[in-house]
Amino acid sequence: MSGEVIVFWTLAPLTVLAALGMLLVKKAVHSAILLAFVMIALAVFYLIQDAPFLGVVQIVVYTGAVMMLFLFILMLVGVDSSDSLVENIKGLRGVAIFTSLAFAAALTSLIARATTGRDPVGLEVANGGGNVQGLAGLIFGTYVWAFEIISALLITAALGAMVLAHTQKSPEARLSQRVRSTARFRGESIGTAAGLPGSGVFARHNAVDVPALLPDGTPSDLSISNLIAQRGDVQEVKRYSLEGLPKLDGEDKK
């Protein structure tokens, strides 16, 4: 058994499993990690198929740049933006799986018909002067025009991404300090005119996730940042009560 057989039959099932897992996992981040695995496996396949240049490019471009970009956008859009796996169009999933299986079967039979009885030539001759040198001869010789057009395409894509992602902030949207100050005093309650209460005041603990206690002993929601409350990370005041001291009202209520 040659090394290639061992590498192929260990890596190929793992690749297929990772690709299937991409479809089945709920979180987009997990899909991205599985796709990165598939791409690294494909790089290994390129390397063992006498394409060392493409193998390295695959790792640099795909697992390096493209997956980085995907993870970056996932951070922007929200890491926990998980999919609902409920199907909107009835029977879509069954039809999709059936059609793809039929397509895979058609491709497989086509490949089998086209390749049986043909011996692979191998790249020993073509790679004789080195893989990178051979590719360079083709890219900068026969295909130099396609290469130039692709460079123009890259520049266009970069410009297009900048135009799409750029947003102009309108100056009216930003309220001035004076307007916000007036709004605070004319708001519902004069109590917040001087600013919201700080966290942990009278609470025997001054971390940002411990609510402040009001004079009657109840915890104040205003003293906790909305973000911390949304994440459910607000600590209970009760945890920080000291022994030997009279209990506060809020601690009994909690």
Add this chain to the structure above:
Amino acid sequence: MNPTNYLYLSALLFSIGAVGVIVRRNAIVVFMCIELMLNAANLAFVTFARMNGNLEGQVIAFFTMVVAACEVVVGLAIIVSIYRSRRSASVDDASLLSR
């Protein structure tokens, strides 16, 4: 080893990617499945280069990678701008034309 096995693997990966494009609804996951399909096609190109004994298949695979990189850049920019206006990355929510 007969390189045909790589072609079968590539057909399988392409089909899996196609199912993902149809079934999944998060735009980013749909996009990743398109990347999977492009990668499967690249594997087929590299295998064809080896079977036919010339490097042109590898050149085409190289060009495909560059085009895929362009596509990712523009596609993700579109996803971000849709997310900005609709606060959602689901492909079902971008249905303004159907109403």
